[in-house]
Amino acid sequence: MAGKGMNLTLKIWRQSDANSPGKMVDYKVTDISEHMSFLEMMDVLNEQLVSKGEDPVAFDHDCREGICGMCSMYINGEAHGPDRGVTTCQLHMRMFNDGDTIYIEPWRAAAFPVIKDLVVDRTAFDRIMNAGGFVSVNTSGNTQDANALPIPKADADEAFDAATCIGCGACVATCKNASAMLFVSAKVSQLALLPQGKVEAKERVLNMVDQMDKEGFGNCTVTGACEVECPKGISLTNIARMNQEFLKASITADK
């Protein structure tokens, strides 16, 4: 393999902590195999840096198989890079060519402040979930069998599709308004479509949208960019459903 891999120039955002100013720094990596994932390429770079006694590039990752939603890099102007339907950990180096310059930046949003280098604070999503992204279930031991509630297949499928959102934040990173609507609408839809979610439907959508606004995310302009860059193909239809749920809940709210 030696000598046959790609030589790349990386332009990476470096920022030592939340309060320091950051800047783009150039790095070179050599002999990168096309079979590597993007994160493996980053590992190669970090080994180089460590062996030179320099500070490695901090980036989020966990499962490295596209299910946890931790990896989060803005690569060459696109969230999770140029491929479609994949997270950064699933992005192959074969999407790039020998001699390429690759820009690597953190998610940019006022609601996602940088912690270090490419790591951003996405706890805003957790606070939105805490505001209503759940159903209250009796866990006293006599829980009802899930199959006792009939659910139309179409609804179950749509709820499942919405539930595949891994909370990575690529939608926010991509949106020109840094709007979190795709994420929030996936979480609202997933429960709004099922009978178990109906009980708290009204407060859920109002509280989650309220929290979303408080976190400082932008508004939806229906550019559709989020849907294109979302690794899980979450549909824009969810936003229409959330707007519908919100309107319904607002009109009928007690206060």
Next chain:
Amino acid sequence: MANTGSSSTSIGRKLIMAASGLFLVIFLLQHFLINFTSVIDEKTFNEISHFMGTNVLIQFVMQPILIAGVIIHFVMGFILEMKNTKARNVKYAMNKPSANSSWMSRNMIYTGAVILGFLGLHFYDFWVPEIDLKYVQGLEGSPTRYFHELQHRFEDPVRVAIYCVSFVLLALHLMHGFGAAFQSVGVTNKRYLTGLQKFGKIFAIVVPLGFIFIALFHHLNQ
């Protein structure tokens, strides 16, 4: 208790934007149909214009509603733009929005701002003289003046050029806006949404082109 669907929530603002936008679309169609009669028959155009200009319901109910609709729409547009700019406080060093969204969808504020400028000019050209004549000077005005005024306005090639460019930008505004509004108000039926969005695209091209046609027609038939 959380905020409900008022102008203080993101979705509330969005619903106001969509509702006012759709209202303006209906107004635009009505305006287009009336203007189009000027190409077909001078007398019909004068009659309809006279009716619109003197009918109490239209003058004192519909006209204020329309002006309010325009103001709500563009003020909300600027508010949203300010909030959205704040939500992305640090820009990307390298961004490729063309990979995932249309130019129209990303530039609504700019196409909208040009339309606003045009509306200012349009008010100055047609509306201010009418209001001045009818309500300031308190004159009757000839019921056949409308056609000649229209023709007169389209004499100057610079005016016609400004008019045409503005309508191209309105077409771009609506090519995104019309379809987007249905999404905003919560249409989830995929068949309806696809149909409405297709209709919106056609409308966005045909109606502004129609306005351009009317302007050129009168410019060339002085």
